[in-house]
Amino acid sequence: MGKAESEYRYNRLTWPEMNEAISLQKLVLLPTGSTEQHGRHLPLDTDVFLSEAVCLEVGRRVPDKVLVLPPIAYGLNLHHIDFPGTVHIEPEIFIAFCLNITKSVAYHGFEKILLVNGHGSNGPLIDLVARKTTLQTSSLCFACGYASFLWDKFAEIRESAVAAHADEFETSLYLHLAPDRVQMDKAEKGDDRMGTYVSSDSTSRFVRFNDYWGRWSQLGVHGDPTVASAEKGEIIFAAAVEGLVDLVDELREWPIAERADMHEQPVQNDIRW
Numbered sequence: 052m053g054k055a056e057s058e059y060r061y062n063r064l065t066w067p068e069m070n071e072a073i074s075l076q077k078l079v080l081l082p083t084g085s086t087e088q089h090g091r092h093l094p095l096d097t098d099v100f101l102s103e104a105v106c107l108e109v110g111r112r113v114p115d116k117v118l119v120l121p122p123i124a125y126g127l128n129l130h131h132i133d134f135p136g137t138v139h140i141e142p143e144i145f146i147a148f149c150l151n152i153t154k155s156v157a158y159h160g161f162e163k164i165l166l167v168n169g170h171g172s173n174g175p176l177i178d179l180v181a182r183k184t185t186l187q188t189s190s191l192c193f194a195c196g197y198a199s200f201l202w203d204k205f206a207e208i209r210e211s212a213v214a215a216h217a218d219e220f221e222t223s224l225y226l227h228l229a230p231d232r233v234q235m236d237k238a239e240k241g242d243d244r245m246g247t248y249v250s251s252d253s254t255s256r257f258v259r260f261n262d263y264w265g266r267w268s269q270l271g272v273h274g275d276p277t278v279a280s281a282e283k284g285e286i287i288f289a290a291a292v293e294g295l296v297d298l299v300d301e302l303r304e305w306p307i308a309e310r311a312d313m314h315e316q317p318v319q320n321d322i323r324w
């Protein structure tokens with residue numbers, strides 16, 4: 052087995068080994084997260100640490116099928132800026148930066164790319180990055196949040212109603228992966244301001260809205276981390292990894308079909324969007 056078949060970390064390969072990885076058509080994963088306050092009990096790296104940890108475990112399970120890029124450790128975060136340490140990236144800059152990464156990967160000949168997000172507010176942005184990459188290159192780019200793959204398992208074991216931020220699920224995952232960095236004695240339950248149709252933290256199913264967190268929370272938590280445990284974390288971490296391993300196969304097999312052109316007259320092929 053060549054190095055490119057056994058190494059799943061993108062930047063641990065040399066350029067000749069990268070040629071091998073391209074011929075294997077490994078799926079390239081880009082974890083995205085944030086540097087953002089996560090209450091008094093979790094470190095600021097929570098989102099990026101969790102999304103990268105899930106991707107690296109996928110890499111360990113199927114090293115011959117994926118390459119994991121170094122993660123994006125920053126995201127859209129101005130709404131958390133009242134809490135010390137949070138770093139905010141403007142959405143246009145985030146999209147442009149990620150797009151430069153995905154287009155570079157596509158340029159080298161990788162046909163499939165997957166963004167794996169761990170920070171909710173990056174959701175609409177990675178969707179656009181994936182779309183733009185697919186529409187502007189010959190490769191296909193997909194976007195997902197690792198949490199989507201663990202909800203079913205989490206539903207069976209959860210003890211709190213709200214899953215949002217620094218809550219039962221994120222704290223459980225962190226407790227499973229690095230318990231020494233979680234200060235459970237400082238964990239407290241937090242709630243957002245709820246109306247009939249609106250909530251301060253986009254948890255309403257009717258209206259999209261996210262306020263400055265400093266307006267409704269002095270804790271920085273949304274959900275209940277006090278019921279988190281390493282055991283729950285182990286179960287939902289496995290669910291996220293297994294779901295993604297399955298997705299890897301589906302995406303690697305996903306066809307890149309020829310586009311059909313339905314025009315009867317010539318189109319203006321030189322237009323650049």
Ligand SMILES: [Zn+2]
Pocket residue numbers: 089097098169170216217221
């Ligand atoms: Zn988080």
